[in-house]
Amino acid sequence: MLAKRIIPCLDVKDGRVVKGTNFVGLRDAGDPVELAARYDEAGADELVFLDITASVERRGTLLDLVAHTAEEVFIPFTVGGGIGSVEEIREILKAGADKVSINSAAVRRPELIREAARQFGSQCVVVAIDARRKKAPRQDGPGQQRRSLEQDTEDPGAEHTPGQAAGWEVYINGGLTPAGLDVLDWARRAVELGAGEILLTSMDADGTRGGYDNELNRAVSEAVGVPVIASGGAGGPQDLADAFTIGQADAVLAASIFHYREYTIRDVKEYLREQGIPVRI
Amino acid sequence: MGVIAIIDYGAGNLRSVEKALARVGSRGLVTSRPEEILAADAVILPGVGAFAACMAGLRERGLAPVISDVIRSGRPFLGICLGLQLLFTESEEGAQPGEKGAGPEIWLSERSGMVFPKGLGILPGRVARFPAGRKVPQIGWNQVALRKPDPLFDGIPDRSFFYFVHSYYAIPEDPGVLSGASDYGVEFAAAIHRDNLFAVQFHPEKSGKHGLRLLENFARLARHEPREGQGGAPAKDGQGALHESREGRGGAPARDGQGALHESREGRGGAPAKDGQGALKAGGR
Numbered sequence: 001m002l003a004k005r006i007i008p009c010l011d012v013k014d015g016r017v018v019k020g021t022n023f024v025g026l027r028d029a030g031d032p033v034e035l036a037a038r039y040d041e042a043g044a045d046e047l048v049f050l051d052i053t054a055s056v057e058r059r060g061t062l063l064d065l066v067a068h069t070a071e072e073v074f075i076p077f078t079v080g081g082g083i084g085s086v087e088e089i090r091e092i093l094k095a096g097a098d099k100v101s102i103n104s105a106a107v108r109r110p111e112l113i114r115e116a117a118r119q120f121g122s123q124c125v126v127v128a129i130d131a132r133r134k135k136a137p138r139q140d141g142p143g144q145q146r147r148s149l150e151q152d153t154e155d156p157g158a159e160h161t162p163g164q165a166a167g168w169e170v171y172i173n174g175g176l177t178p179a180g181l182d183v184l185d186w187a188r189r190a191v192e193l194g195a196g197e198i199l200l201t202s203m204d205a206d207g208t209r210g211g212y213d214n215e216l217n218r219a220v221s222e223a224v225g226v227p228v229i230a231s232g233g234a235g236g237p238q239d240l241a242d243a244f245t246i247g248q249a250d251a252v253l254a255a256s257i258f259h260y261r262e263y264t265i266r267d268v269k270e271y272l273r274e275q276g277i278p279v280r281i
Numbered sequence: 282m283g284v285i286a287i288i289d290y291g292a293g294n295l296r297s298v299e300k301a302l303a304r305v306g307s308r309g310l311v312t313s314r315p316e317e318i319l320a321a322d323a324v325i326l327p328g329v330g331a332f333a334a335c336m337a338g339l340r341e342r343g344l345a346p347v348i349s350d351v352i353r354s355g356r357p358f359l360g361i362c363l364g365l366q367l368l369f370t371e372s373e374e375g376a377q378p379g380e381k382g383a384g385p386e387i388w389l390s391e392r393s394g395m396v397f398p399k400g401l402g403i404l405p406g407r408v409a410r411f412p413a414g415r416k417v418p419q420i421g422w423n424q425v426a427l428r429k430p431d432p433l434f435d436g437i438p439d440r441s442f443f444y445f446v447h448s449y450y451a452i453p454e455d456p457g458v459l460s461g462a463s464d465y466g467v468e469f470a471a472a473i474h475r476d477n478l479f480a481v482q483f484h485p486e487k488s489g490k491h492g493l494r495l496l497e498n499f500a501r502l503a504r505h506e507p508r509e510g511q512g513g514a515p516a517k518d519g520q521g522a523l524h525e526s527r528e529g530r531g532g533a534p535a536r537d538g539q540g541a542l543h544e545s546r547e548g549r550g551g552a553p554a555k556d557g558q559g560a561l562k563a564g565g566r
Contacts, residue, residue: 001424003421003424003442005421005422045422070297074304074490075487076444122418123447124329226418227416
């Protein structure tokens, strides 16, 4: 049976991991390759590097990182963050990444998805979507209620029917700019163009540790025929379980719950297995 | 040390296979030159991409007959992912309604009136798309249930997880070639073994320690002399010779890990699929 995937995400800047550095026994806590190898050892199913470097030297540093990781880590890894062209995708894959994740550039020029899928195959094209609720009161849990209230404050004129989502809007440029696209429409379009997976981040849930936005996860998962990776909001093992059972996600991305060693990947997987969720242990 | 040629046909994740071989102390040589492939101790056909495009890449480089020659020669050969599918007769990937009289790379299937891309035809059978109802491609870690002794799985517990990325799966005409099966709505061929011919649908180079172990096992085969039964006798006519030697092998003594696999299979008896845990514990790692 196909296992649900647990995917730690490492934020990388100038070739160094900028958060999530609390592994015991690391010689160099900021070395992404070493951290990646540790996660591999610990049972991670895949890894994601999110490059947040802004400098012009970005590309060289990133390619070095990818090449070194590919020599040390023998599970799939994805590189994302600011990737804008087929040429850049080619370089990253050639350096040894298994997949690239594209976000804003795909929204600005959707043909990029098609070009990348045609040249390298859909299996290595992950389209990342940053989603924010347009307006919708939710009854799912305290965290989501709180977020809904915040949104209501921001958007007092919003009209809503209790229990009925008004949908989610796509944001780009690191969540700063609304793209004027509906998330479900964009997800479907991205898959039509050749996306092999959708990496779906709830901006509302991200950082709250109050659980994934499973209404969003489920809506996208039902809308597209490719795997959905849920991201944003994990606070504990039950949140991951919910993302699989309620959110119908195929994989979950998690950062802080692993980085700060509140839970090991093994803890989480054993918990999931007890819940009857298939995992690779 | 044996050289393992990794066939380069203009696509595929060749570097990751090469790096994984390096990790297990073996030397991979990425090449599209027939003489280098024919001189290697073992050959890997990797694969990511579209079936027809990869077949075209092989043909343009004159590699289709080279692959047949390597397999006939008795040297270890390993197809990975699309490299497994390409060994079969035809694929649904890229199939379309078409006219009879197609060129060498496509042909008309009488069954359905569709034109199918033609594969290498080394293993009789076809490649089909996963049925509706599941997400396609299958992406992720799935368990491989061992169905017969396969030295590639020496030291790897039954029902271990390997990493898959694929939308199509092979259906061998001869079920006897199946050495490992996985389930994704349908049961599909995860591993194939016929004499010196090995193929896996998953990516061992991306399957963590079990994947590395599998490549290590393959590298060890590459260092061995040709397996018994094929010795110095070059195959007379390819398929026929392979079939004969396969049948002739019958109760051939287990080599390397085969004995262990026999035991674990027998131990599993009629147990339902759920009992993977016991098998894992008994699996000698």
